[in-house]
Amino acid sequence: MPETQNVYEIPIGPIHPALKEPVRFTFQVEGERIRAVDVRAGFAHRGIEFMGMRRNLIQTLYLSERICGICSISHPIAITLAVERAAGIEVPPRAQYLRVIFSELERIHSHLLWAGVAAHELGFDTLLHLTWKVREQVLDILEELSGNRIDYAIPIYGGVRRDISPEQIPKVEAMIRYYRGLLEELVDAFLRDPSVAARTRDVGVLTPEEADLLCAVGPTARASGLSKDVRQDRPYLVYGELGVKAITPRDWGLEPRGDVYDKAVVRLLEVGQSLDLIETCLYEMPEGEITSFPKIPALLAHLKKAEGEGLGWHEAPRGEVIHYIRLEAGVEEPVAWKVKAPTYSNLMSWVPMFADQEIADIPIIAASIDPCICCMDRVHMVRDGSPATLLKEDLLRLSREKTERLTGHPSPVTRHGGGL
């Protein structure tokens, strides 16, 4: 009997109660087993880069913060680093430490958010509520330090906008103590719980070879055992001095299997790593200025004169985020702005992860890469009013053409199969 007779197609999304954001999966299932999956993105394209290129750089900074509600430090850090490289702006050392503190606080809240979501997707809502209850502590500290619960508006070109005052340091230290004491309990609830292990062990496996081949980033790659972390591989800010090491399940004494369980291990261990980094930064932070441009008109004038291109990268909680920016003298708006969000690199990991899994595990596998679709969607294909499909060769050609158009110099990669 031909196998294909038993294979059924289940479309899920773009709008579906199980999905937090619009993306479409088309599963080929045979009984309870998933045989293949097709992922289609592009439903949440907002044209945010286009909007940014019609605003001055300060307005674009706050627009970049709204690319993602959770990574609302990561995107501004990447864009400020890019603009600072393009415009040759120095960042005072204290501001670099403050940026690290804020981005590590964000990592803690993002990873705890993910842990809660993962518990919910497993049907373990008690754990969801407990995790999100303890997450409030870090959000309170972020509100105390920045004035906002989310969308902190902290980085600015040349520094940061708010300092940590001596009165606030004990509050941050209290938060660090709170989570240190709690982390062991959280690890206990997630990693030593037999029902969590039963639902996540050997589910959604991404082998190191696949992770490497598909260019997975962040905890998704590290859970497969790849020692891949932008803070370690291409240090920026003061991460080089802090000596960040990529965390893999080996740090917990486990050989990496690349399954959902390992992804939880990596994220929970990274909460501890972030606590250490914040503590080190608090004590090592030098005194001094927090921005090289205290006056906004001077900053606007400097940015208007600036000419050049810059690349900024940052290890967001979900992985590597890259911003490319090109400035021209006499123009307030960026001439080109390109954003690569971590989920863009991780999206294709879904295909091997879903292979040969059960339908009931779809939500947890989908959630295991911590997808952020609205960050990632940078294009929506429409041809004659209906959705269009492009193949790999077309995409390569289009992306090289766009790179040449944006950067103004020819793509360094040799073309093959092109019509030139």
Place this chain on the structure above:
Amino acid sequence: MILKTLFSQLLTKPATNRFPAKYMPKSVLGFLSRVKEGKATIVPPVPVPPRFRGKIAYSREKCIGCQLCIRVCPAKVIEFLPEAKKIRMHVARCTFCAQCVDACPVDALAESGGFLLSDTDRSSAALTVQ
């Protein structure tokens, strides 16, 4: 850990603040009008931290009409009034980044602690600062 935490929660106060009343009133508007008449008391919201970025406070006297805030505002909240050389802010659009406060050369703008800004009319007096 979970069982211990769950049982201990039976004896502790809820983690959330019971705003605006301990038990949900039948009608929130009716409850608020009773609060106004002094017949009921409101459970106050959690206090905000000292440098909270709430609704922007504007000092019309100090403003010199330089329009710098309009240039930096990412959400285009601020409207210029050319005759008076003053500004009007539409708070419904505000993203609370307070960049205008940083940019203002004469400190006419400040962050206030106000955050209870919901309204059915986006151009109501409570949502317009001028």
